Amino acid sequence: RKEVEQDPGPFNVPEGATVAFNCTYSNSASQSFFWYRQDCRKEPKLLMSVYSSGNEDGRFTAQLNRASQYISLLIRDSKLSDSATYLCVVRPSGGYNKLIFGAGTRLAVHP
Amino acid sequence: DAGITQSPRHKVTETGTPVTLRCHQTENHRYMYWYRQDPGHGLRLIHYSYGVKDTDKGEVSDGYSVSRSKTEDFLLTLESATSSQTSVYFCAISEDRGGNQPQHFGDGTRLSIL
Numbered sequence: 001r002k003e004v005e006q007d008p009g010p011f012n013v014p015e016g017a018t019v020a021f022n023c024t025y026s027n028s029a030s031q032s033f034f035w036y037r038q039d040c041r042k043e044p045k046l047l048m049s050v051y052s053s054g055n056e057d058g059r060f061t062a063q064l065n066r067a068s069q070y071i072s073l074l075i076r077d078s079k080l081s082d083s084a085t086y087l088c089v090v091r092p093s094g095g096y097n098k099l100i101f102g103a104g105t106r107l108a109v110h111p
Numbered sequence: 112d113a114g115i116t117q118s119p120r121h122k123v124t125e126t127g128t129p130v131t132l133r134c135h136q137t138e139n140h141r142y143m144y145w146y147r148q149d150p151g152h153g154l155r156l157i158h159y160s161y162g163v164k165d166t167d168k169g170e171v172s173d174g175y176s177v178s179r180s181k182t183e184d185f186l187l188t189l190e191s192a193t194s195s196q197t198s199v200y201f202c203a204i205s206e207d208r209g210g211n212q213p214q215h216f217g218d219g220t221r222l223s224i225l
Contacts, residue, residue: 002153004153032212034213042218042219043201043216043217043218043219044154044201044216045216046213046215049213087153087154089213097142097205097207097212097214098156098159098169099156099213099214100153101153101154101155102153103151103152103153104153
């Protein structure tokens with residue numbers, strides 16, 4: 001079983017749609033959680049950190065469920081520019097600042 | 112954007128040749144990392160550094176070595192490149208080991224081993 005699992009997609013949605021991505025992680029002692037965005041042939045860029053109480057940044061909402069070891073990302077009012085691959089990232093406990101990356105979920109927003 | 116420069120951006124070379132990739136940062140961050148990214152896989156850690164001359168292995172370190180003689184530079188070397196090392200290589204930096212510290216990535220190096 002992979003340490004971080006995501007649905008690879010692709011998710012094809014029209015502009016204005018709401019779309020949700022899910023991610024599960026296997027290490028119950030994981031401490032930090034992030035969503036990154038990666039455009040085609042570009043580097044991953046931090047989209048947002050995920051906090052225990054859930055957090056929102058504009059059209060993006062992240063939720064964490066530690067009991068179920070589950071992270072979600074909700075995108076409201078999708079834009080064409082949201083088309084990218086979204087990476088779920090988990091930092092296990094202890095050691096150096098090691099991050100475990102999911103393989104990503106691809107989103108395609110169409111007119 | 113974080114001040115991270117990777118060089119070269121693209122390289123094509125032959126099996127058995129040595130290859131060195133460079134990562135240069137201007138942020139004075141302590142932690143530096145080398146990852147490879149392949150289709151169907153998440154980013155996988157090759158090696159990381161937690162200070163000058165302090166390095167350690169990641170999950171896919173076989174066939175790779177690293178060096179960090181200055182805070183700003185982290186080199187990744189393939190001593191004898193193989194076709195299985197064809198990949199996109201990303202360097203990343205982070206400020207501190209603790210807390211909720213994300214990593215920030217360079218633009219990547221596309222390496223093809225023929």
